[in-house]
Amino acid sequence: MNNDAHHPESVPDLRMLSAFVDDELSERDTAAVREHLAHDEQAAAQVAAWRAQKAALRALCGATPHDTQFVVVRSRSPWWRRTAIAACWLVAGAGLALVLQPLVPRLTGGETMSFARRADIAYAVYTPEKRHPVEVAAAEEEHLINWLSKRLDRQLSVPSLQEYGYSLVGGRLLPGEAGPAAQFMYENQTGARLTLYVTGVPKDETAFRLFRDGNRRTFYWVNDGMGYALSGPIAEGKLRSIAIDVCSALGGRPEAWQ
Known part of the structure; x- marks a missing residue:
């Protein structure tokens, strides 16, 4: 071409x-x-x-x-x-x-299930990418956070997963159901990847739920008008522990779910 x-x-x-x-x-x-x-x-x-x-x-x-x-x-x-x-x-x-x-979102499960499925789709589509897994790399983390915060009209932060052996790869902007969404991608030394999906949701709730699709698992929750979903193929118990820490780092109250 x-x-x-x-x-x-x-x-x-x-x-x-x-x-x-x-x-x-x-x-x-x-x-x-x-x-x-x-x-x-x-x-x-x-x-x-x-x-x-x-x-x-x-x-x-x-x-x-x-x-x-x-x-x-x-x-x-x-x-x-x-x-x-x-x-x-x-x-x-x-x-x-x-x-x-x-991979197709099923909207019959309510708003929360819908954004969880979208997070799962985004994980399935982008984590296999070798050359372009993200739009903005972790080397430009400040720019990444400022850009996505502006697009989502909400000050975002990227929790560290170094404790679990995962480093930030970067992130990208995605279309959500009712507006923009953000995806942050992490990777460990073996190449395994986790993603954190963030988007605005029209209603608030305190539930902490699990969505499964094959060997992929997504723990998702809503806090202060924002939906969060942590996706990956790792053991359910480990992913739950990471999700609880991520929720706490982002201002949620995971103690209510334990």
Whole structure:
């Protein structure tokens, strides 16, 4: 793809967003698209959906990253590659709903369950990423916190998980159900990752609950109009202990749940 045709100062079109998902843009254009996504929830949701579909397609067809590129313009790949990709998409069309079903928010469980499922989706989509797991790295933690605090209209803080062997990787802005949401990602020395999802919620409550999806677990709670969800594949008891400490560090009252 010819990066010279892109104009980062303008609103990214579908081709540019597609190239962003496929890591085909220059560093300058990549930075420009990330900046745009931070202010355009619809475009951010489109990018997140493409990434989820791309991961599902790989799982269904065993395709390589090259084969799962979202090419909006006419492909120049050999006809046999295009045929193979098209066949794979046919299989994906039949099986994609089954693969993604656990990732789709089910809104019948109430507001709290909804944001917990969104946190689980965000964990499933972004933690496998090797090159771009976050938008802003931990090296720019002050900027990350200020940026996300401004977008969520709430002063945020990032609790330390060093006690449990997890270091901050960074964070990103996500579209929530009723407004923006933030995801902070942590990683230990073995590469295992945890995420803390934060978003505004329309009602307050004191419940501390667990949501499971396969080997992923999410402890979630609401405090002072904000919903928090800590997600990861670690043992339930350990994740609960970490979640209680995180809740306390963020001003909650976890003693009421123990």
